[in-house]
Amino acid sequence: MGKKVRGGRLPGFRLRGRIWIEGPDGTFLGYGRVVLLERIRDYGSISAAARSMSMSYRHAWRLVESMNRQGRYPVVEKRTGGRGGGGAVLTETGRHAIASFWKAYHEFREYMLERSAHLDL
Amino acid sequence: MGKKVRGGRLPGFRLRGRIWIEGPDGTFLGYGRVVLLERIRDYGSISAAARSMSMSYRHAWRLVESMNRQGRYPVVEKRTGGRGGGGAVLTETGRHAIASFWKAYHEFREYMLERSAHLDL
DNA sequence: CATCGTTATGCTTTTTGGGGAATAACGGCC
DNA sequence: GGCCGTTATTCCCCAAAAAGCATAACGATG
Numbered sequence: 012m013g014k015k016v017r018g019g020r021l022p023g024f025r026l027r028g029r030i031w032i033e034g035p036d037g038t039f040l041g042y043g044r045v046v047l048l049e050r051i052r053d054y055g056s057i058s059a060a061a062r063s064m065s066m067s068y069r070h071a072w073r074l075v076e077s078m079n080r081q082g083r084y085p086v087v088e089k090r091t092g093g094r095g096g097g098g099a100v101l102t103e104t105g106r107h108a109i110a111s112f113w114k115a116y117h118e119f120r121e122y123m124l125e126r127s128a129h130l131d132l
Numbered sequence: 133m134g135k136k137v138r139g140g141r142l143p144g145f146r147l148r149g150r151i152w153i154e155g156p157d158g159t160f161l162g163y164g165r166v167v168l169l170e171r172i173r174d175y176g177s178i179s180a181a182a183r184s185m186s187m188s189y190r191h192a193w194r195l196v197e198s199m200n201r202q203g204r205y206p207v208v209e210k211r212t213g214g215r216g217g218g219g220a221v222l223t224e225t226g227r228h229a230i231a232s233f234w235k236a237y238h239e240f241r242e243y244m245l246e247r248s249a250h251l252d253l
Numbered sequence: 254c255a256t257c258g259t260t261a262t263g264c265t266t267t268t269t270g271g272g273g274a275a276t277a278a279c280g281g282c283c
Numbered sequence: 284g285g286c287c288g289t290t291a292t293t294c295c296c297c298a299a300a301a302a303g304c305a306t307a308a309c310g311a312t313g
Contacts, residue, residue, distance in 0.1 A: 032251070058260080070300095072262090090309095092309030177289065191271065212289065214313085
């Protein structure tokens with residue numbers, strides 16, 4: 012009655028995955044980008060956001076550029092100069108993008124959790 | 133009655149994703165690895181399989197090593213020397229791994245297709 | 254009008270993943 | 284026993300991605 016000779020489940024193995032939103036020019040939104048957007052929202056500047064997640068400013072800036080360029084509307088509005096040197100704030104589009112991504116993301120986590128259960132190896 | 137000012141859907145954008153099976157030492161099975169296993173099954177050798185997908189033998193060999201080392205049982209049995217120089221064949225574990233992955237993979241495709249439909253951006 | 258921290262951008266260095274070539278060992282088969 | 288194509292492994296090189304460094308430019312505020 013043992014179905015197969017193979018020793019059964021491999022304990023340490025699990026199904027993993029990731030999702031992202033792709034635009035005309037490659038990735039538009041992914042986990043890292045969304046976290047970056049949230050930090051920008053919380054800290055009010057790209058550089059502070061980058062520092063807070065130990066990412067280089069240059070990299071963070073490029074990510075924001077990529078997101079802003081792809082959509083019809085920018086996700087981040089940037090101001091140079093002025094009090095405190097300037098800063099950056101989320102647009103309504105940006106806030107909406109974050110919400111959309113998290114929604115898809117959490118549904119996906121749910122799915123993966125459920126699906127991992129009947130993974131037979 | 134327009135719900136929001138934002139101009140509506142961004143036409144070119146779509147939800148994408150990928151899945152893989154992770155073992156104690158990183159990736160155990162992914163799309164590329166499974167295709168490689170199938171080629172090994174079809175051609176009877178790692179080098180022919182690698183050639184058929186224009187992958188370097190070195191890379192293919194490493195992937196096989198990674199898979200073989202992680203599981204309780206190897207997925208590929210390799211023979212050096214002999215008629216035709218040797219070769220490689222799938223084990224029962226290997227065949228089962230392929231089937232398991234494709235099952236999860238196709239279910240996942242289904243899910244993504246369905247989920248992409250109500251992605252609002 | 255000098256200050257200050259931020260955006261903006263170019264240049265150089267480091268890291269990383271993989272390809273290519275070279276070589277040894279192997280072992281049925283003629 | 285020599286041949287042959289495969290497994291097994293090492294060393295060097297290349298390209299792409301990201302980090303690090305170094306400056307400009309900016310503009311509200313004191």
